[in-house]
Amino acid sequence: MGPVLAGVLQLLALIAALALAYKPLGTYMAKVYSSDQHWRVEKWIYKGIGANPDTEMRWPAYLRGVLAFSAVGVLFLYLLMRLQGVLPGSLGFSSIDPDQAFNTAVSFVTNTNWQSYYGEQAMGHVVQTAGLAVQNFVSAAVGIAVAVALVRGFARSRTGELGNFWSDLVRGVIRILVPVAFVAAIVLVACGVIQNFSGIHEVGQFMGGQQQWNGGAVASQEAIKELGTNGGGYFNANSAHPFENPTPFSNLFEIFLILVIPFSLTRTFGLMVGSVKQGYAILATMATIWLGFTALMMWTEFAHHGPALQIAGGAYEGKEVRFGVGGSSIFAVATTLTSTGAVDSFHSSFTGLGGGITMLGMMLGEIAPGGTGSGLYGMLIMAIIAVFIAGLMVGRTPEYLGKKIGTREIKLAACYILITPALVLVLAAIAMALPTPANSMTNSGAHGFSEILYAYTSAANNNGSAFAGLNADTQWFNTTLGIAMLLGRFLPMIFVLALAGSLAGQQPVPVTAGTLRTEKPLFTGLLVGAILIITGLTYFPALALGPLAEGLAS
Numbered sequence: 001m002g003p004v005l006a007g008v009l010q011l012l013a014l015i016a017a018l019a020l021a022y023k024p025l026g027t028y029m030a031k032v033y034s035s036d037q038h039w040r041v042e043k044w045i046y047k048g049i050g051a052n053p054d055t056e057m058r059w060p061a062y063l064r065g066v067l068a069f070s071a072v073g074v075l076f077l078y079l080l081m082r083l084q085g086v087l088p089g090s091l092g093f094s095s096i097d098p099d100q101a102f103n104t105a106v107s108f109v110t111n112t113n114w115q116s117y118y119g120e121q122a123m124g125h126v127v128q129t130a131g132l133a134v135q136n137f138v139s140a141a142v143g144i145a146v147a148v149a150l151v152r153g154f155a156r157s158r159t160g161e162l163g164n165f166w167s168d169l170v171r172g173v174i175r176i177l178v179p180v181a182f183v184a185a186i187v188l189v190a191c192g193v194i195q196n197f198s199g200i201h202e203v204g205q206f207m208g209g210q211q212q213w214n215g216g217a218v219a220s221q222e223a224i225k226e227l228g229t230n231g232g233g234y235f236n237a238n239s240a241h242p243f244e245n246p247t248p249f250s251n252l253f254e255i256f257l258i259l260v261i262p263f264s265l266t267r268t269f270g271l272m273v274g275s276v277k278q279g280y281a282i283l284a285t286m287a288t289i290w291l292g293f294t295a296l297m298m299w300t301e302f303a304h305h306g307p308a309l310q311i312a313g314g315a316y317e318g319k320e321v322r323f324g325v326g327g328s329s330i331f332a333v334a335t336t337l338t339s340t341g342a343v344d345s346f347h348s349s350f351t352g353l354g355g356g357i358t359m360l361g362m363m364l365g366e367i368a369p370g371g372t373g374s375g376l377y378g379m380l381i382m383a384i385i386a387v388f389i390a391g392l393m394v395g396r397t398p399e400y401l402g403k404k405i406g407t408r409e410i411k412l413a414a415c416y417i418l419i420t421p422a423l424v425l426v427l428a429a430i431a432m433a434l435p436t437p438a439n440s441m442t443n444s445g446a447h448g449f450s451e452i453l454y455a456y457t458s459a460a461n462n463n464g465s466a467f468a469g470l471n472a473d474t475q476w477f478n479t480t481l482g483i484a485m486l487l488g489r490f491l492p493m494i495f496v497l498a499l500a501g502s503l504a505g506q507q508p509v510p511v512t513a514g515t516l517r518t519e520k521p522l523f524t525g526l527l528v529g530a531i532l533i534i535t536g537l538t539y540f541p542a543l544a545l546g547p548l549a550e551g552l553a554s
Contacts, residue, residue: 004302007326010252011294014259014330021260026267026279032175033148033168034272042170053167058160059501062149065165066142066493070109073135077105080131081123090124091199091214103478108132110489111139111371113225113232113341113464114481116473120214120235125197132232133221137181140228141172143339143373146493147265148272150377153500154401155273160505162497176261177228184223184257191253192246195219218243226257229371231341231464239331239344240320251323251344255334262286262338262369265376273401277519282379284524289368289531290337293361297329300354318349318468329354336361339371341464348451348467355467356547359454362461363539364531365420371462377496383518384413384499386530390516390523399515402508409502416495421538423460423484428453428542430480437476442469446553450546455481460488 038046038053046053057065080087081096081104096104100116107114108131117123123132145168152162189195198215218234222244225232239245239254263283270279302325319328328345335342336358347358361368367378384400388410391398398405405413431437431452441448451470458465459481466472472481516523 003324003326004298006324007298007302007329010248010326011330014252014255017256018259018263021256022264022267022283025260026264027271029144029176029261029264029268030271032171033163033268038167039174042167042174045170045174046166049166051164051166053164053170055164056161057164059149059162059497062162062165063494063497065169066146066497067490069138069165069169070142070490073109073138074105077108077131077135078102080127081105084124084127087124087126089126089197093122093124096122099475099478100473103482106482106485107464108135108230108232109139110462110485111143111228111230111339111374112459112462112485112489113230114459114466114472114485115232115236115464116478116481118236119233120216125216128221128234129217133217133224136221136224136228136230136232137173137177138169140177140224140230140372141169143371144172144176144261144265145169145373146496147373147376148268150380150496150500150503151269151272153503154380154403156504157506157508160501162500162504177224181220181223181227184227184253185219187253188219188222188250191250192242193219193222193250194243213243222254223257226254226340226342227261227372229258229262229338229340229375231335231339233342239342240346242322245344248323248327251327251331254342254344255331258334258338258340258342259290259369261372262375265373266369269376269380275401275519278401281519281524281527282376282383284521285527285531286367286369286375286379288524288528289364290333293337293357293368294330294333297333297354297357298326300351300357301325301329318346320344332358333361335465336463337364337366337368337370339366339374339462339464341458343465346468347454347465348447348469352446352547352549352551352553355450355454356543356551358465359450359457359547360535360539360543362457362463363421363424363543364535365417366461366463367531374462378416378492381413381416381496381499382531382534383527384409385417385534386523386527387516387518388413389530390526394514396514399509400518402511403503403506404509409499412495412499412502416492416499417534419491419495420460420488423488424453424456425539425542427460427480427484428456431456431476434476437474440471440474440477442471446546446549450550453542453546456484459484462489 078101081101084090085095149162196215200214235241266279266283270276331344365378367375369375387398387400451467454467
């Protein structure tokens with residue numbers, strides 16, 4: 001079997017698995033967030049935190065819950081890492097430096113999981129399990145909760161109430177993420193992923209010295225790392241490490257975990273707004289972009305110039321040979337079109353155009369299918385923009401799902417789509433203009449610029465992957481990337497929740513002959529075009545200086 005055929009068959013198997021999970025998981029999640037019943041364990045949690053899960057919240061109260069919970073998470077994780085040196089189960093590792101502790105705490109609370117450290121050489125069992133793994137669950141649940149609040153904004157009328165944040169948070173963890181991650185962890189253990197609390201031990205000679213490995217609760221963290229589109233690796237090599245991702249089957253299963261909730265949330269959306277067809281339209285948009293990017297990535301990595309690459313059958317530099325070019329390409333697209341950031345190969349070693357595809361996937365806003373929750377609300381924001389553009393073309397007040405898109409709504413949507421490009425481009429420009437940050441680049445020229453552009457794109461879009469070669473463990477990058485992660489996560493949430501409150505307060509507009517049918521293929525095409533054009537106009541100059549210049553020169 002040739003490498004191209006193997007890659008195509010993996011893609012087809014992945015599509016089949018996602019199709020089988022789409023309806024049951026999407027329906028189940030809709031029931032979770034529509035139920036008025038509380039499980040006993042959930043009642044214990046509400047009692048412990050002093051929350052009343054039956055109290056409806058308007059958008060400012062919902063936002064305060066999101067920000068307060070996240071702030072406590074940052075503080076707790078920061079203190080845990082600063083105190084690691086005196087904690088049991090630290091494996092002898094010292095406490096984390098203040099700037100790196102800040103960066104890592106912000107990273108995991110914002111669902112970014114950017115890592116400027118070697119996981120197996122810096123974090124002990126307590127920080128990994130009680131700190132990082134816990135945030136993998138709750139940060140993903142926060143994203144889903146905000147998405148559900150926006151969906152309720154479309155579904156409800158003449159009320160400003162969006163549900164209860166604490167109820168949405170707890171249900172997301174207890175009813176969705178924990179049970180699915182538990183089953184996924186068992187599958188990964190069966191595939192060979194390790195799950196233990198062993199210490200550091202010698203495994204033999206390597207390049208004239210002793211090689212050391214430490215164990216850990218890897219399978220359980222790997223499961224939620226992918227399922228919650230988190231991405232932080234237990235080991236520095238992330239999903240290229242055989243302890244995290246040992247076989248081609250585990251590789252495909254991890255890609256499935258990355259995509260299954262974001263895609264299935266489109267059915268949850270359709271059921272909650274009372275029109276499954278609307279969910280299918282959003283799904284079709286996500287799937288079109290994802291398949292297009294995957295096909296383009298596989299083409300750039302298989303169809304290449306140069307006799308050495310042709311003899312090898314693909315651009316194998318930086319790829320994990322266990323998974324091949326096809327498996328690595330599918331993983332790279334999945335992880336950058338979502339907010340995952342996990343890697344099974346080094347994106348810096350992809351072809352120039354291939355590296356640009358991973359960057360562009362993040363620049364789209366990670367909406368195809370995007371992160372857990374963040375992908376859905378990002379795509380719905382783009383749907384509002386597309387409806388507004390259609391309204392301008394025909395001279396009619398835009399409407400989406402029976403709600404008028406007026407001045408307030410379009411201003412909030414515009415602020416949403418502008419915040420991350422502003423963070424990326426401004427911070428990247430400052431870093432290139434100053435003398436010190438540029439010293440962290442391993443490469444010069446277009447590829448060196450791509451390292452910095454990729455870093456800020458990854459941070460501001462809460463992805464977490466990196467172009468290998470950039471030394472990001474400096475005070476400048478730890479601080480500025482941390483700020484980009486915070487602003488890139490919570491400023492958009494402010495606009496999303498404000499928009500949800502505005503929509504929920506409206507009275508539905510009746511459908512007329514002039515209403516744009518947003519469940520039809522025409523709207524899907526319009527939405528895809530709006531996404532690509534808006535992103536292209538925003539980022540094209542920066543991409544032209546980095547990956548495009550490198551790709552055209554090779």
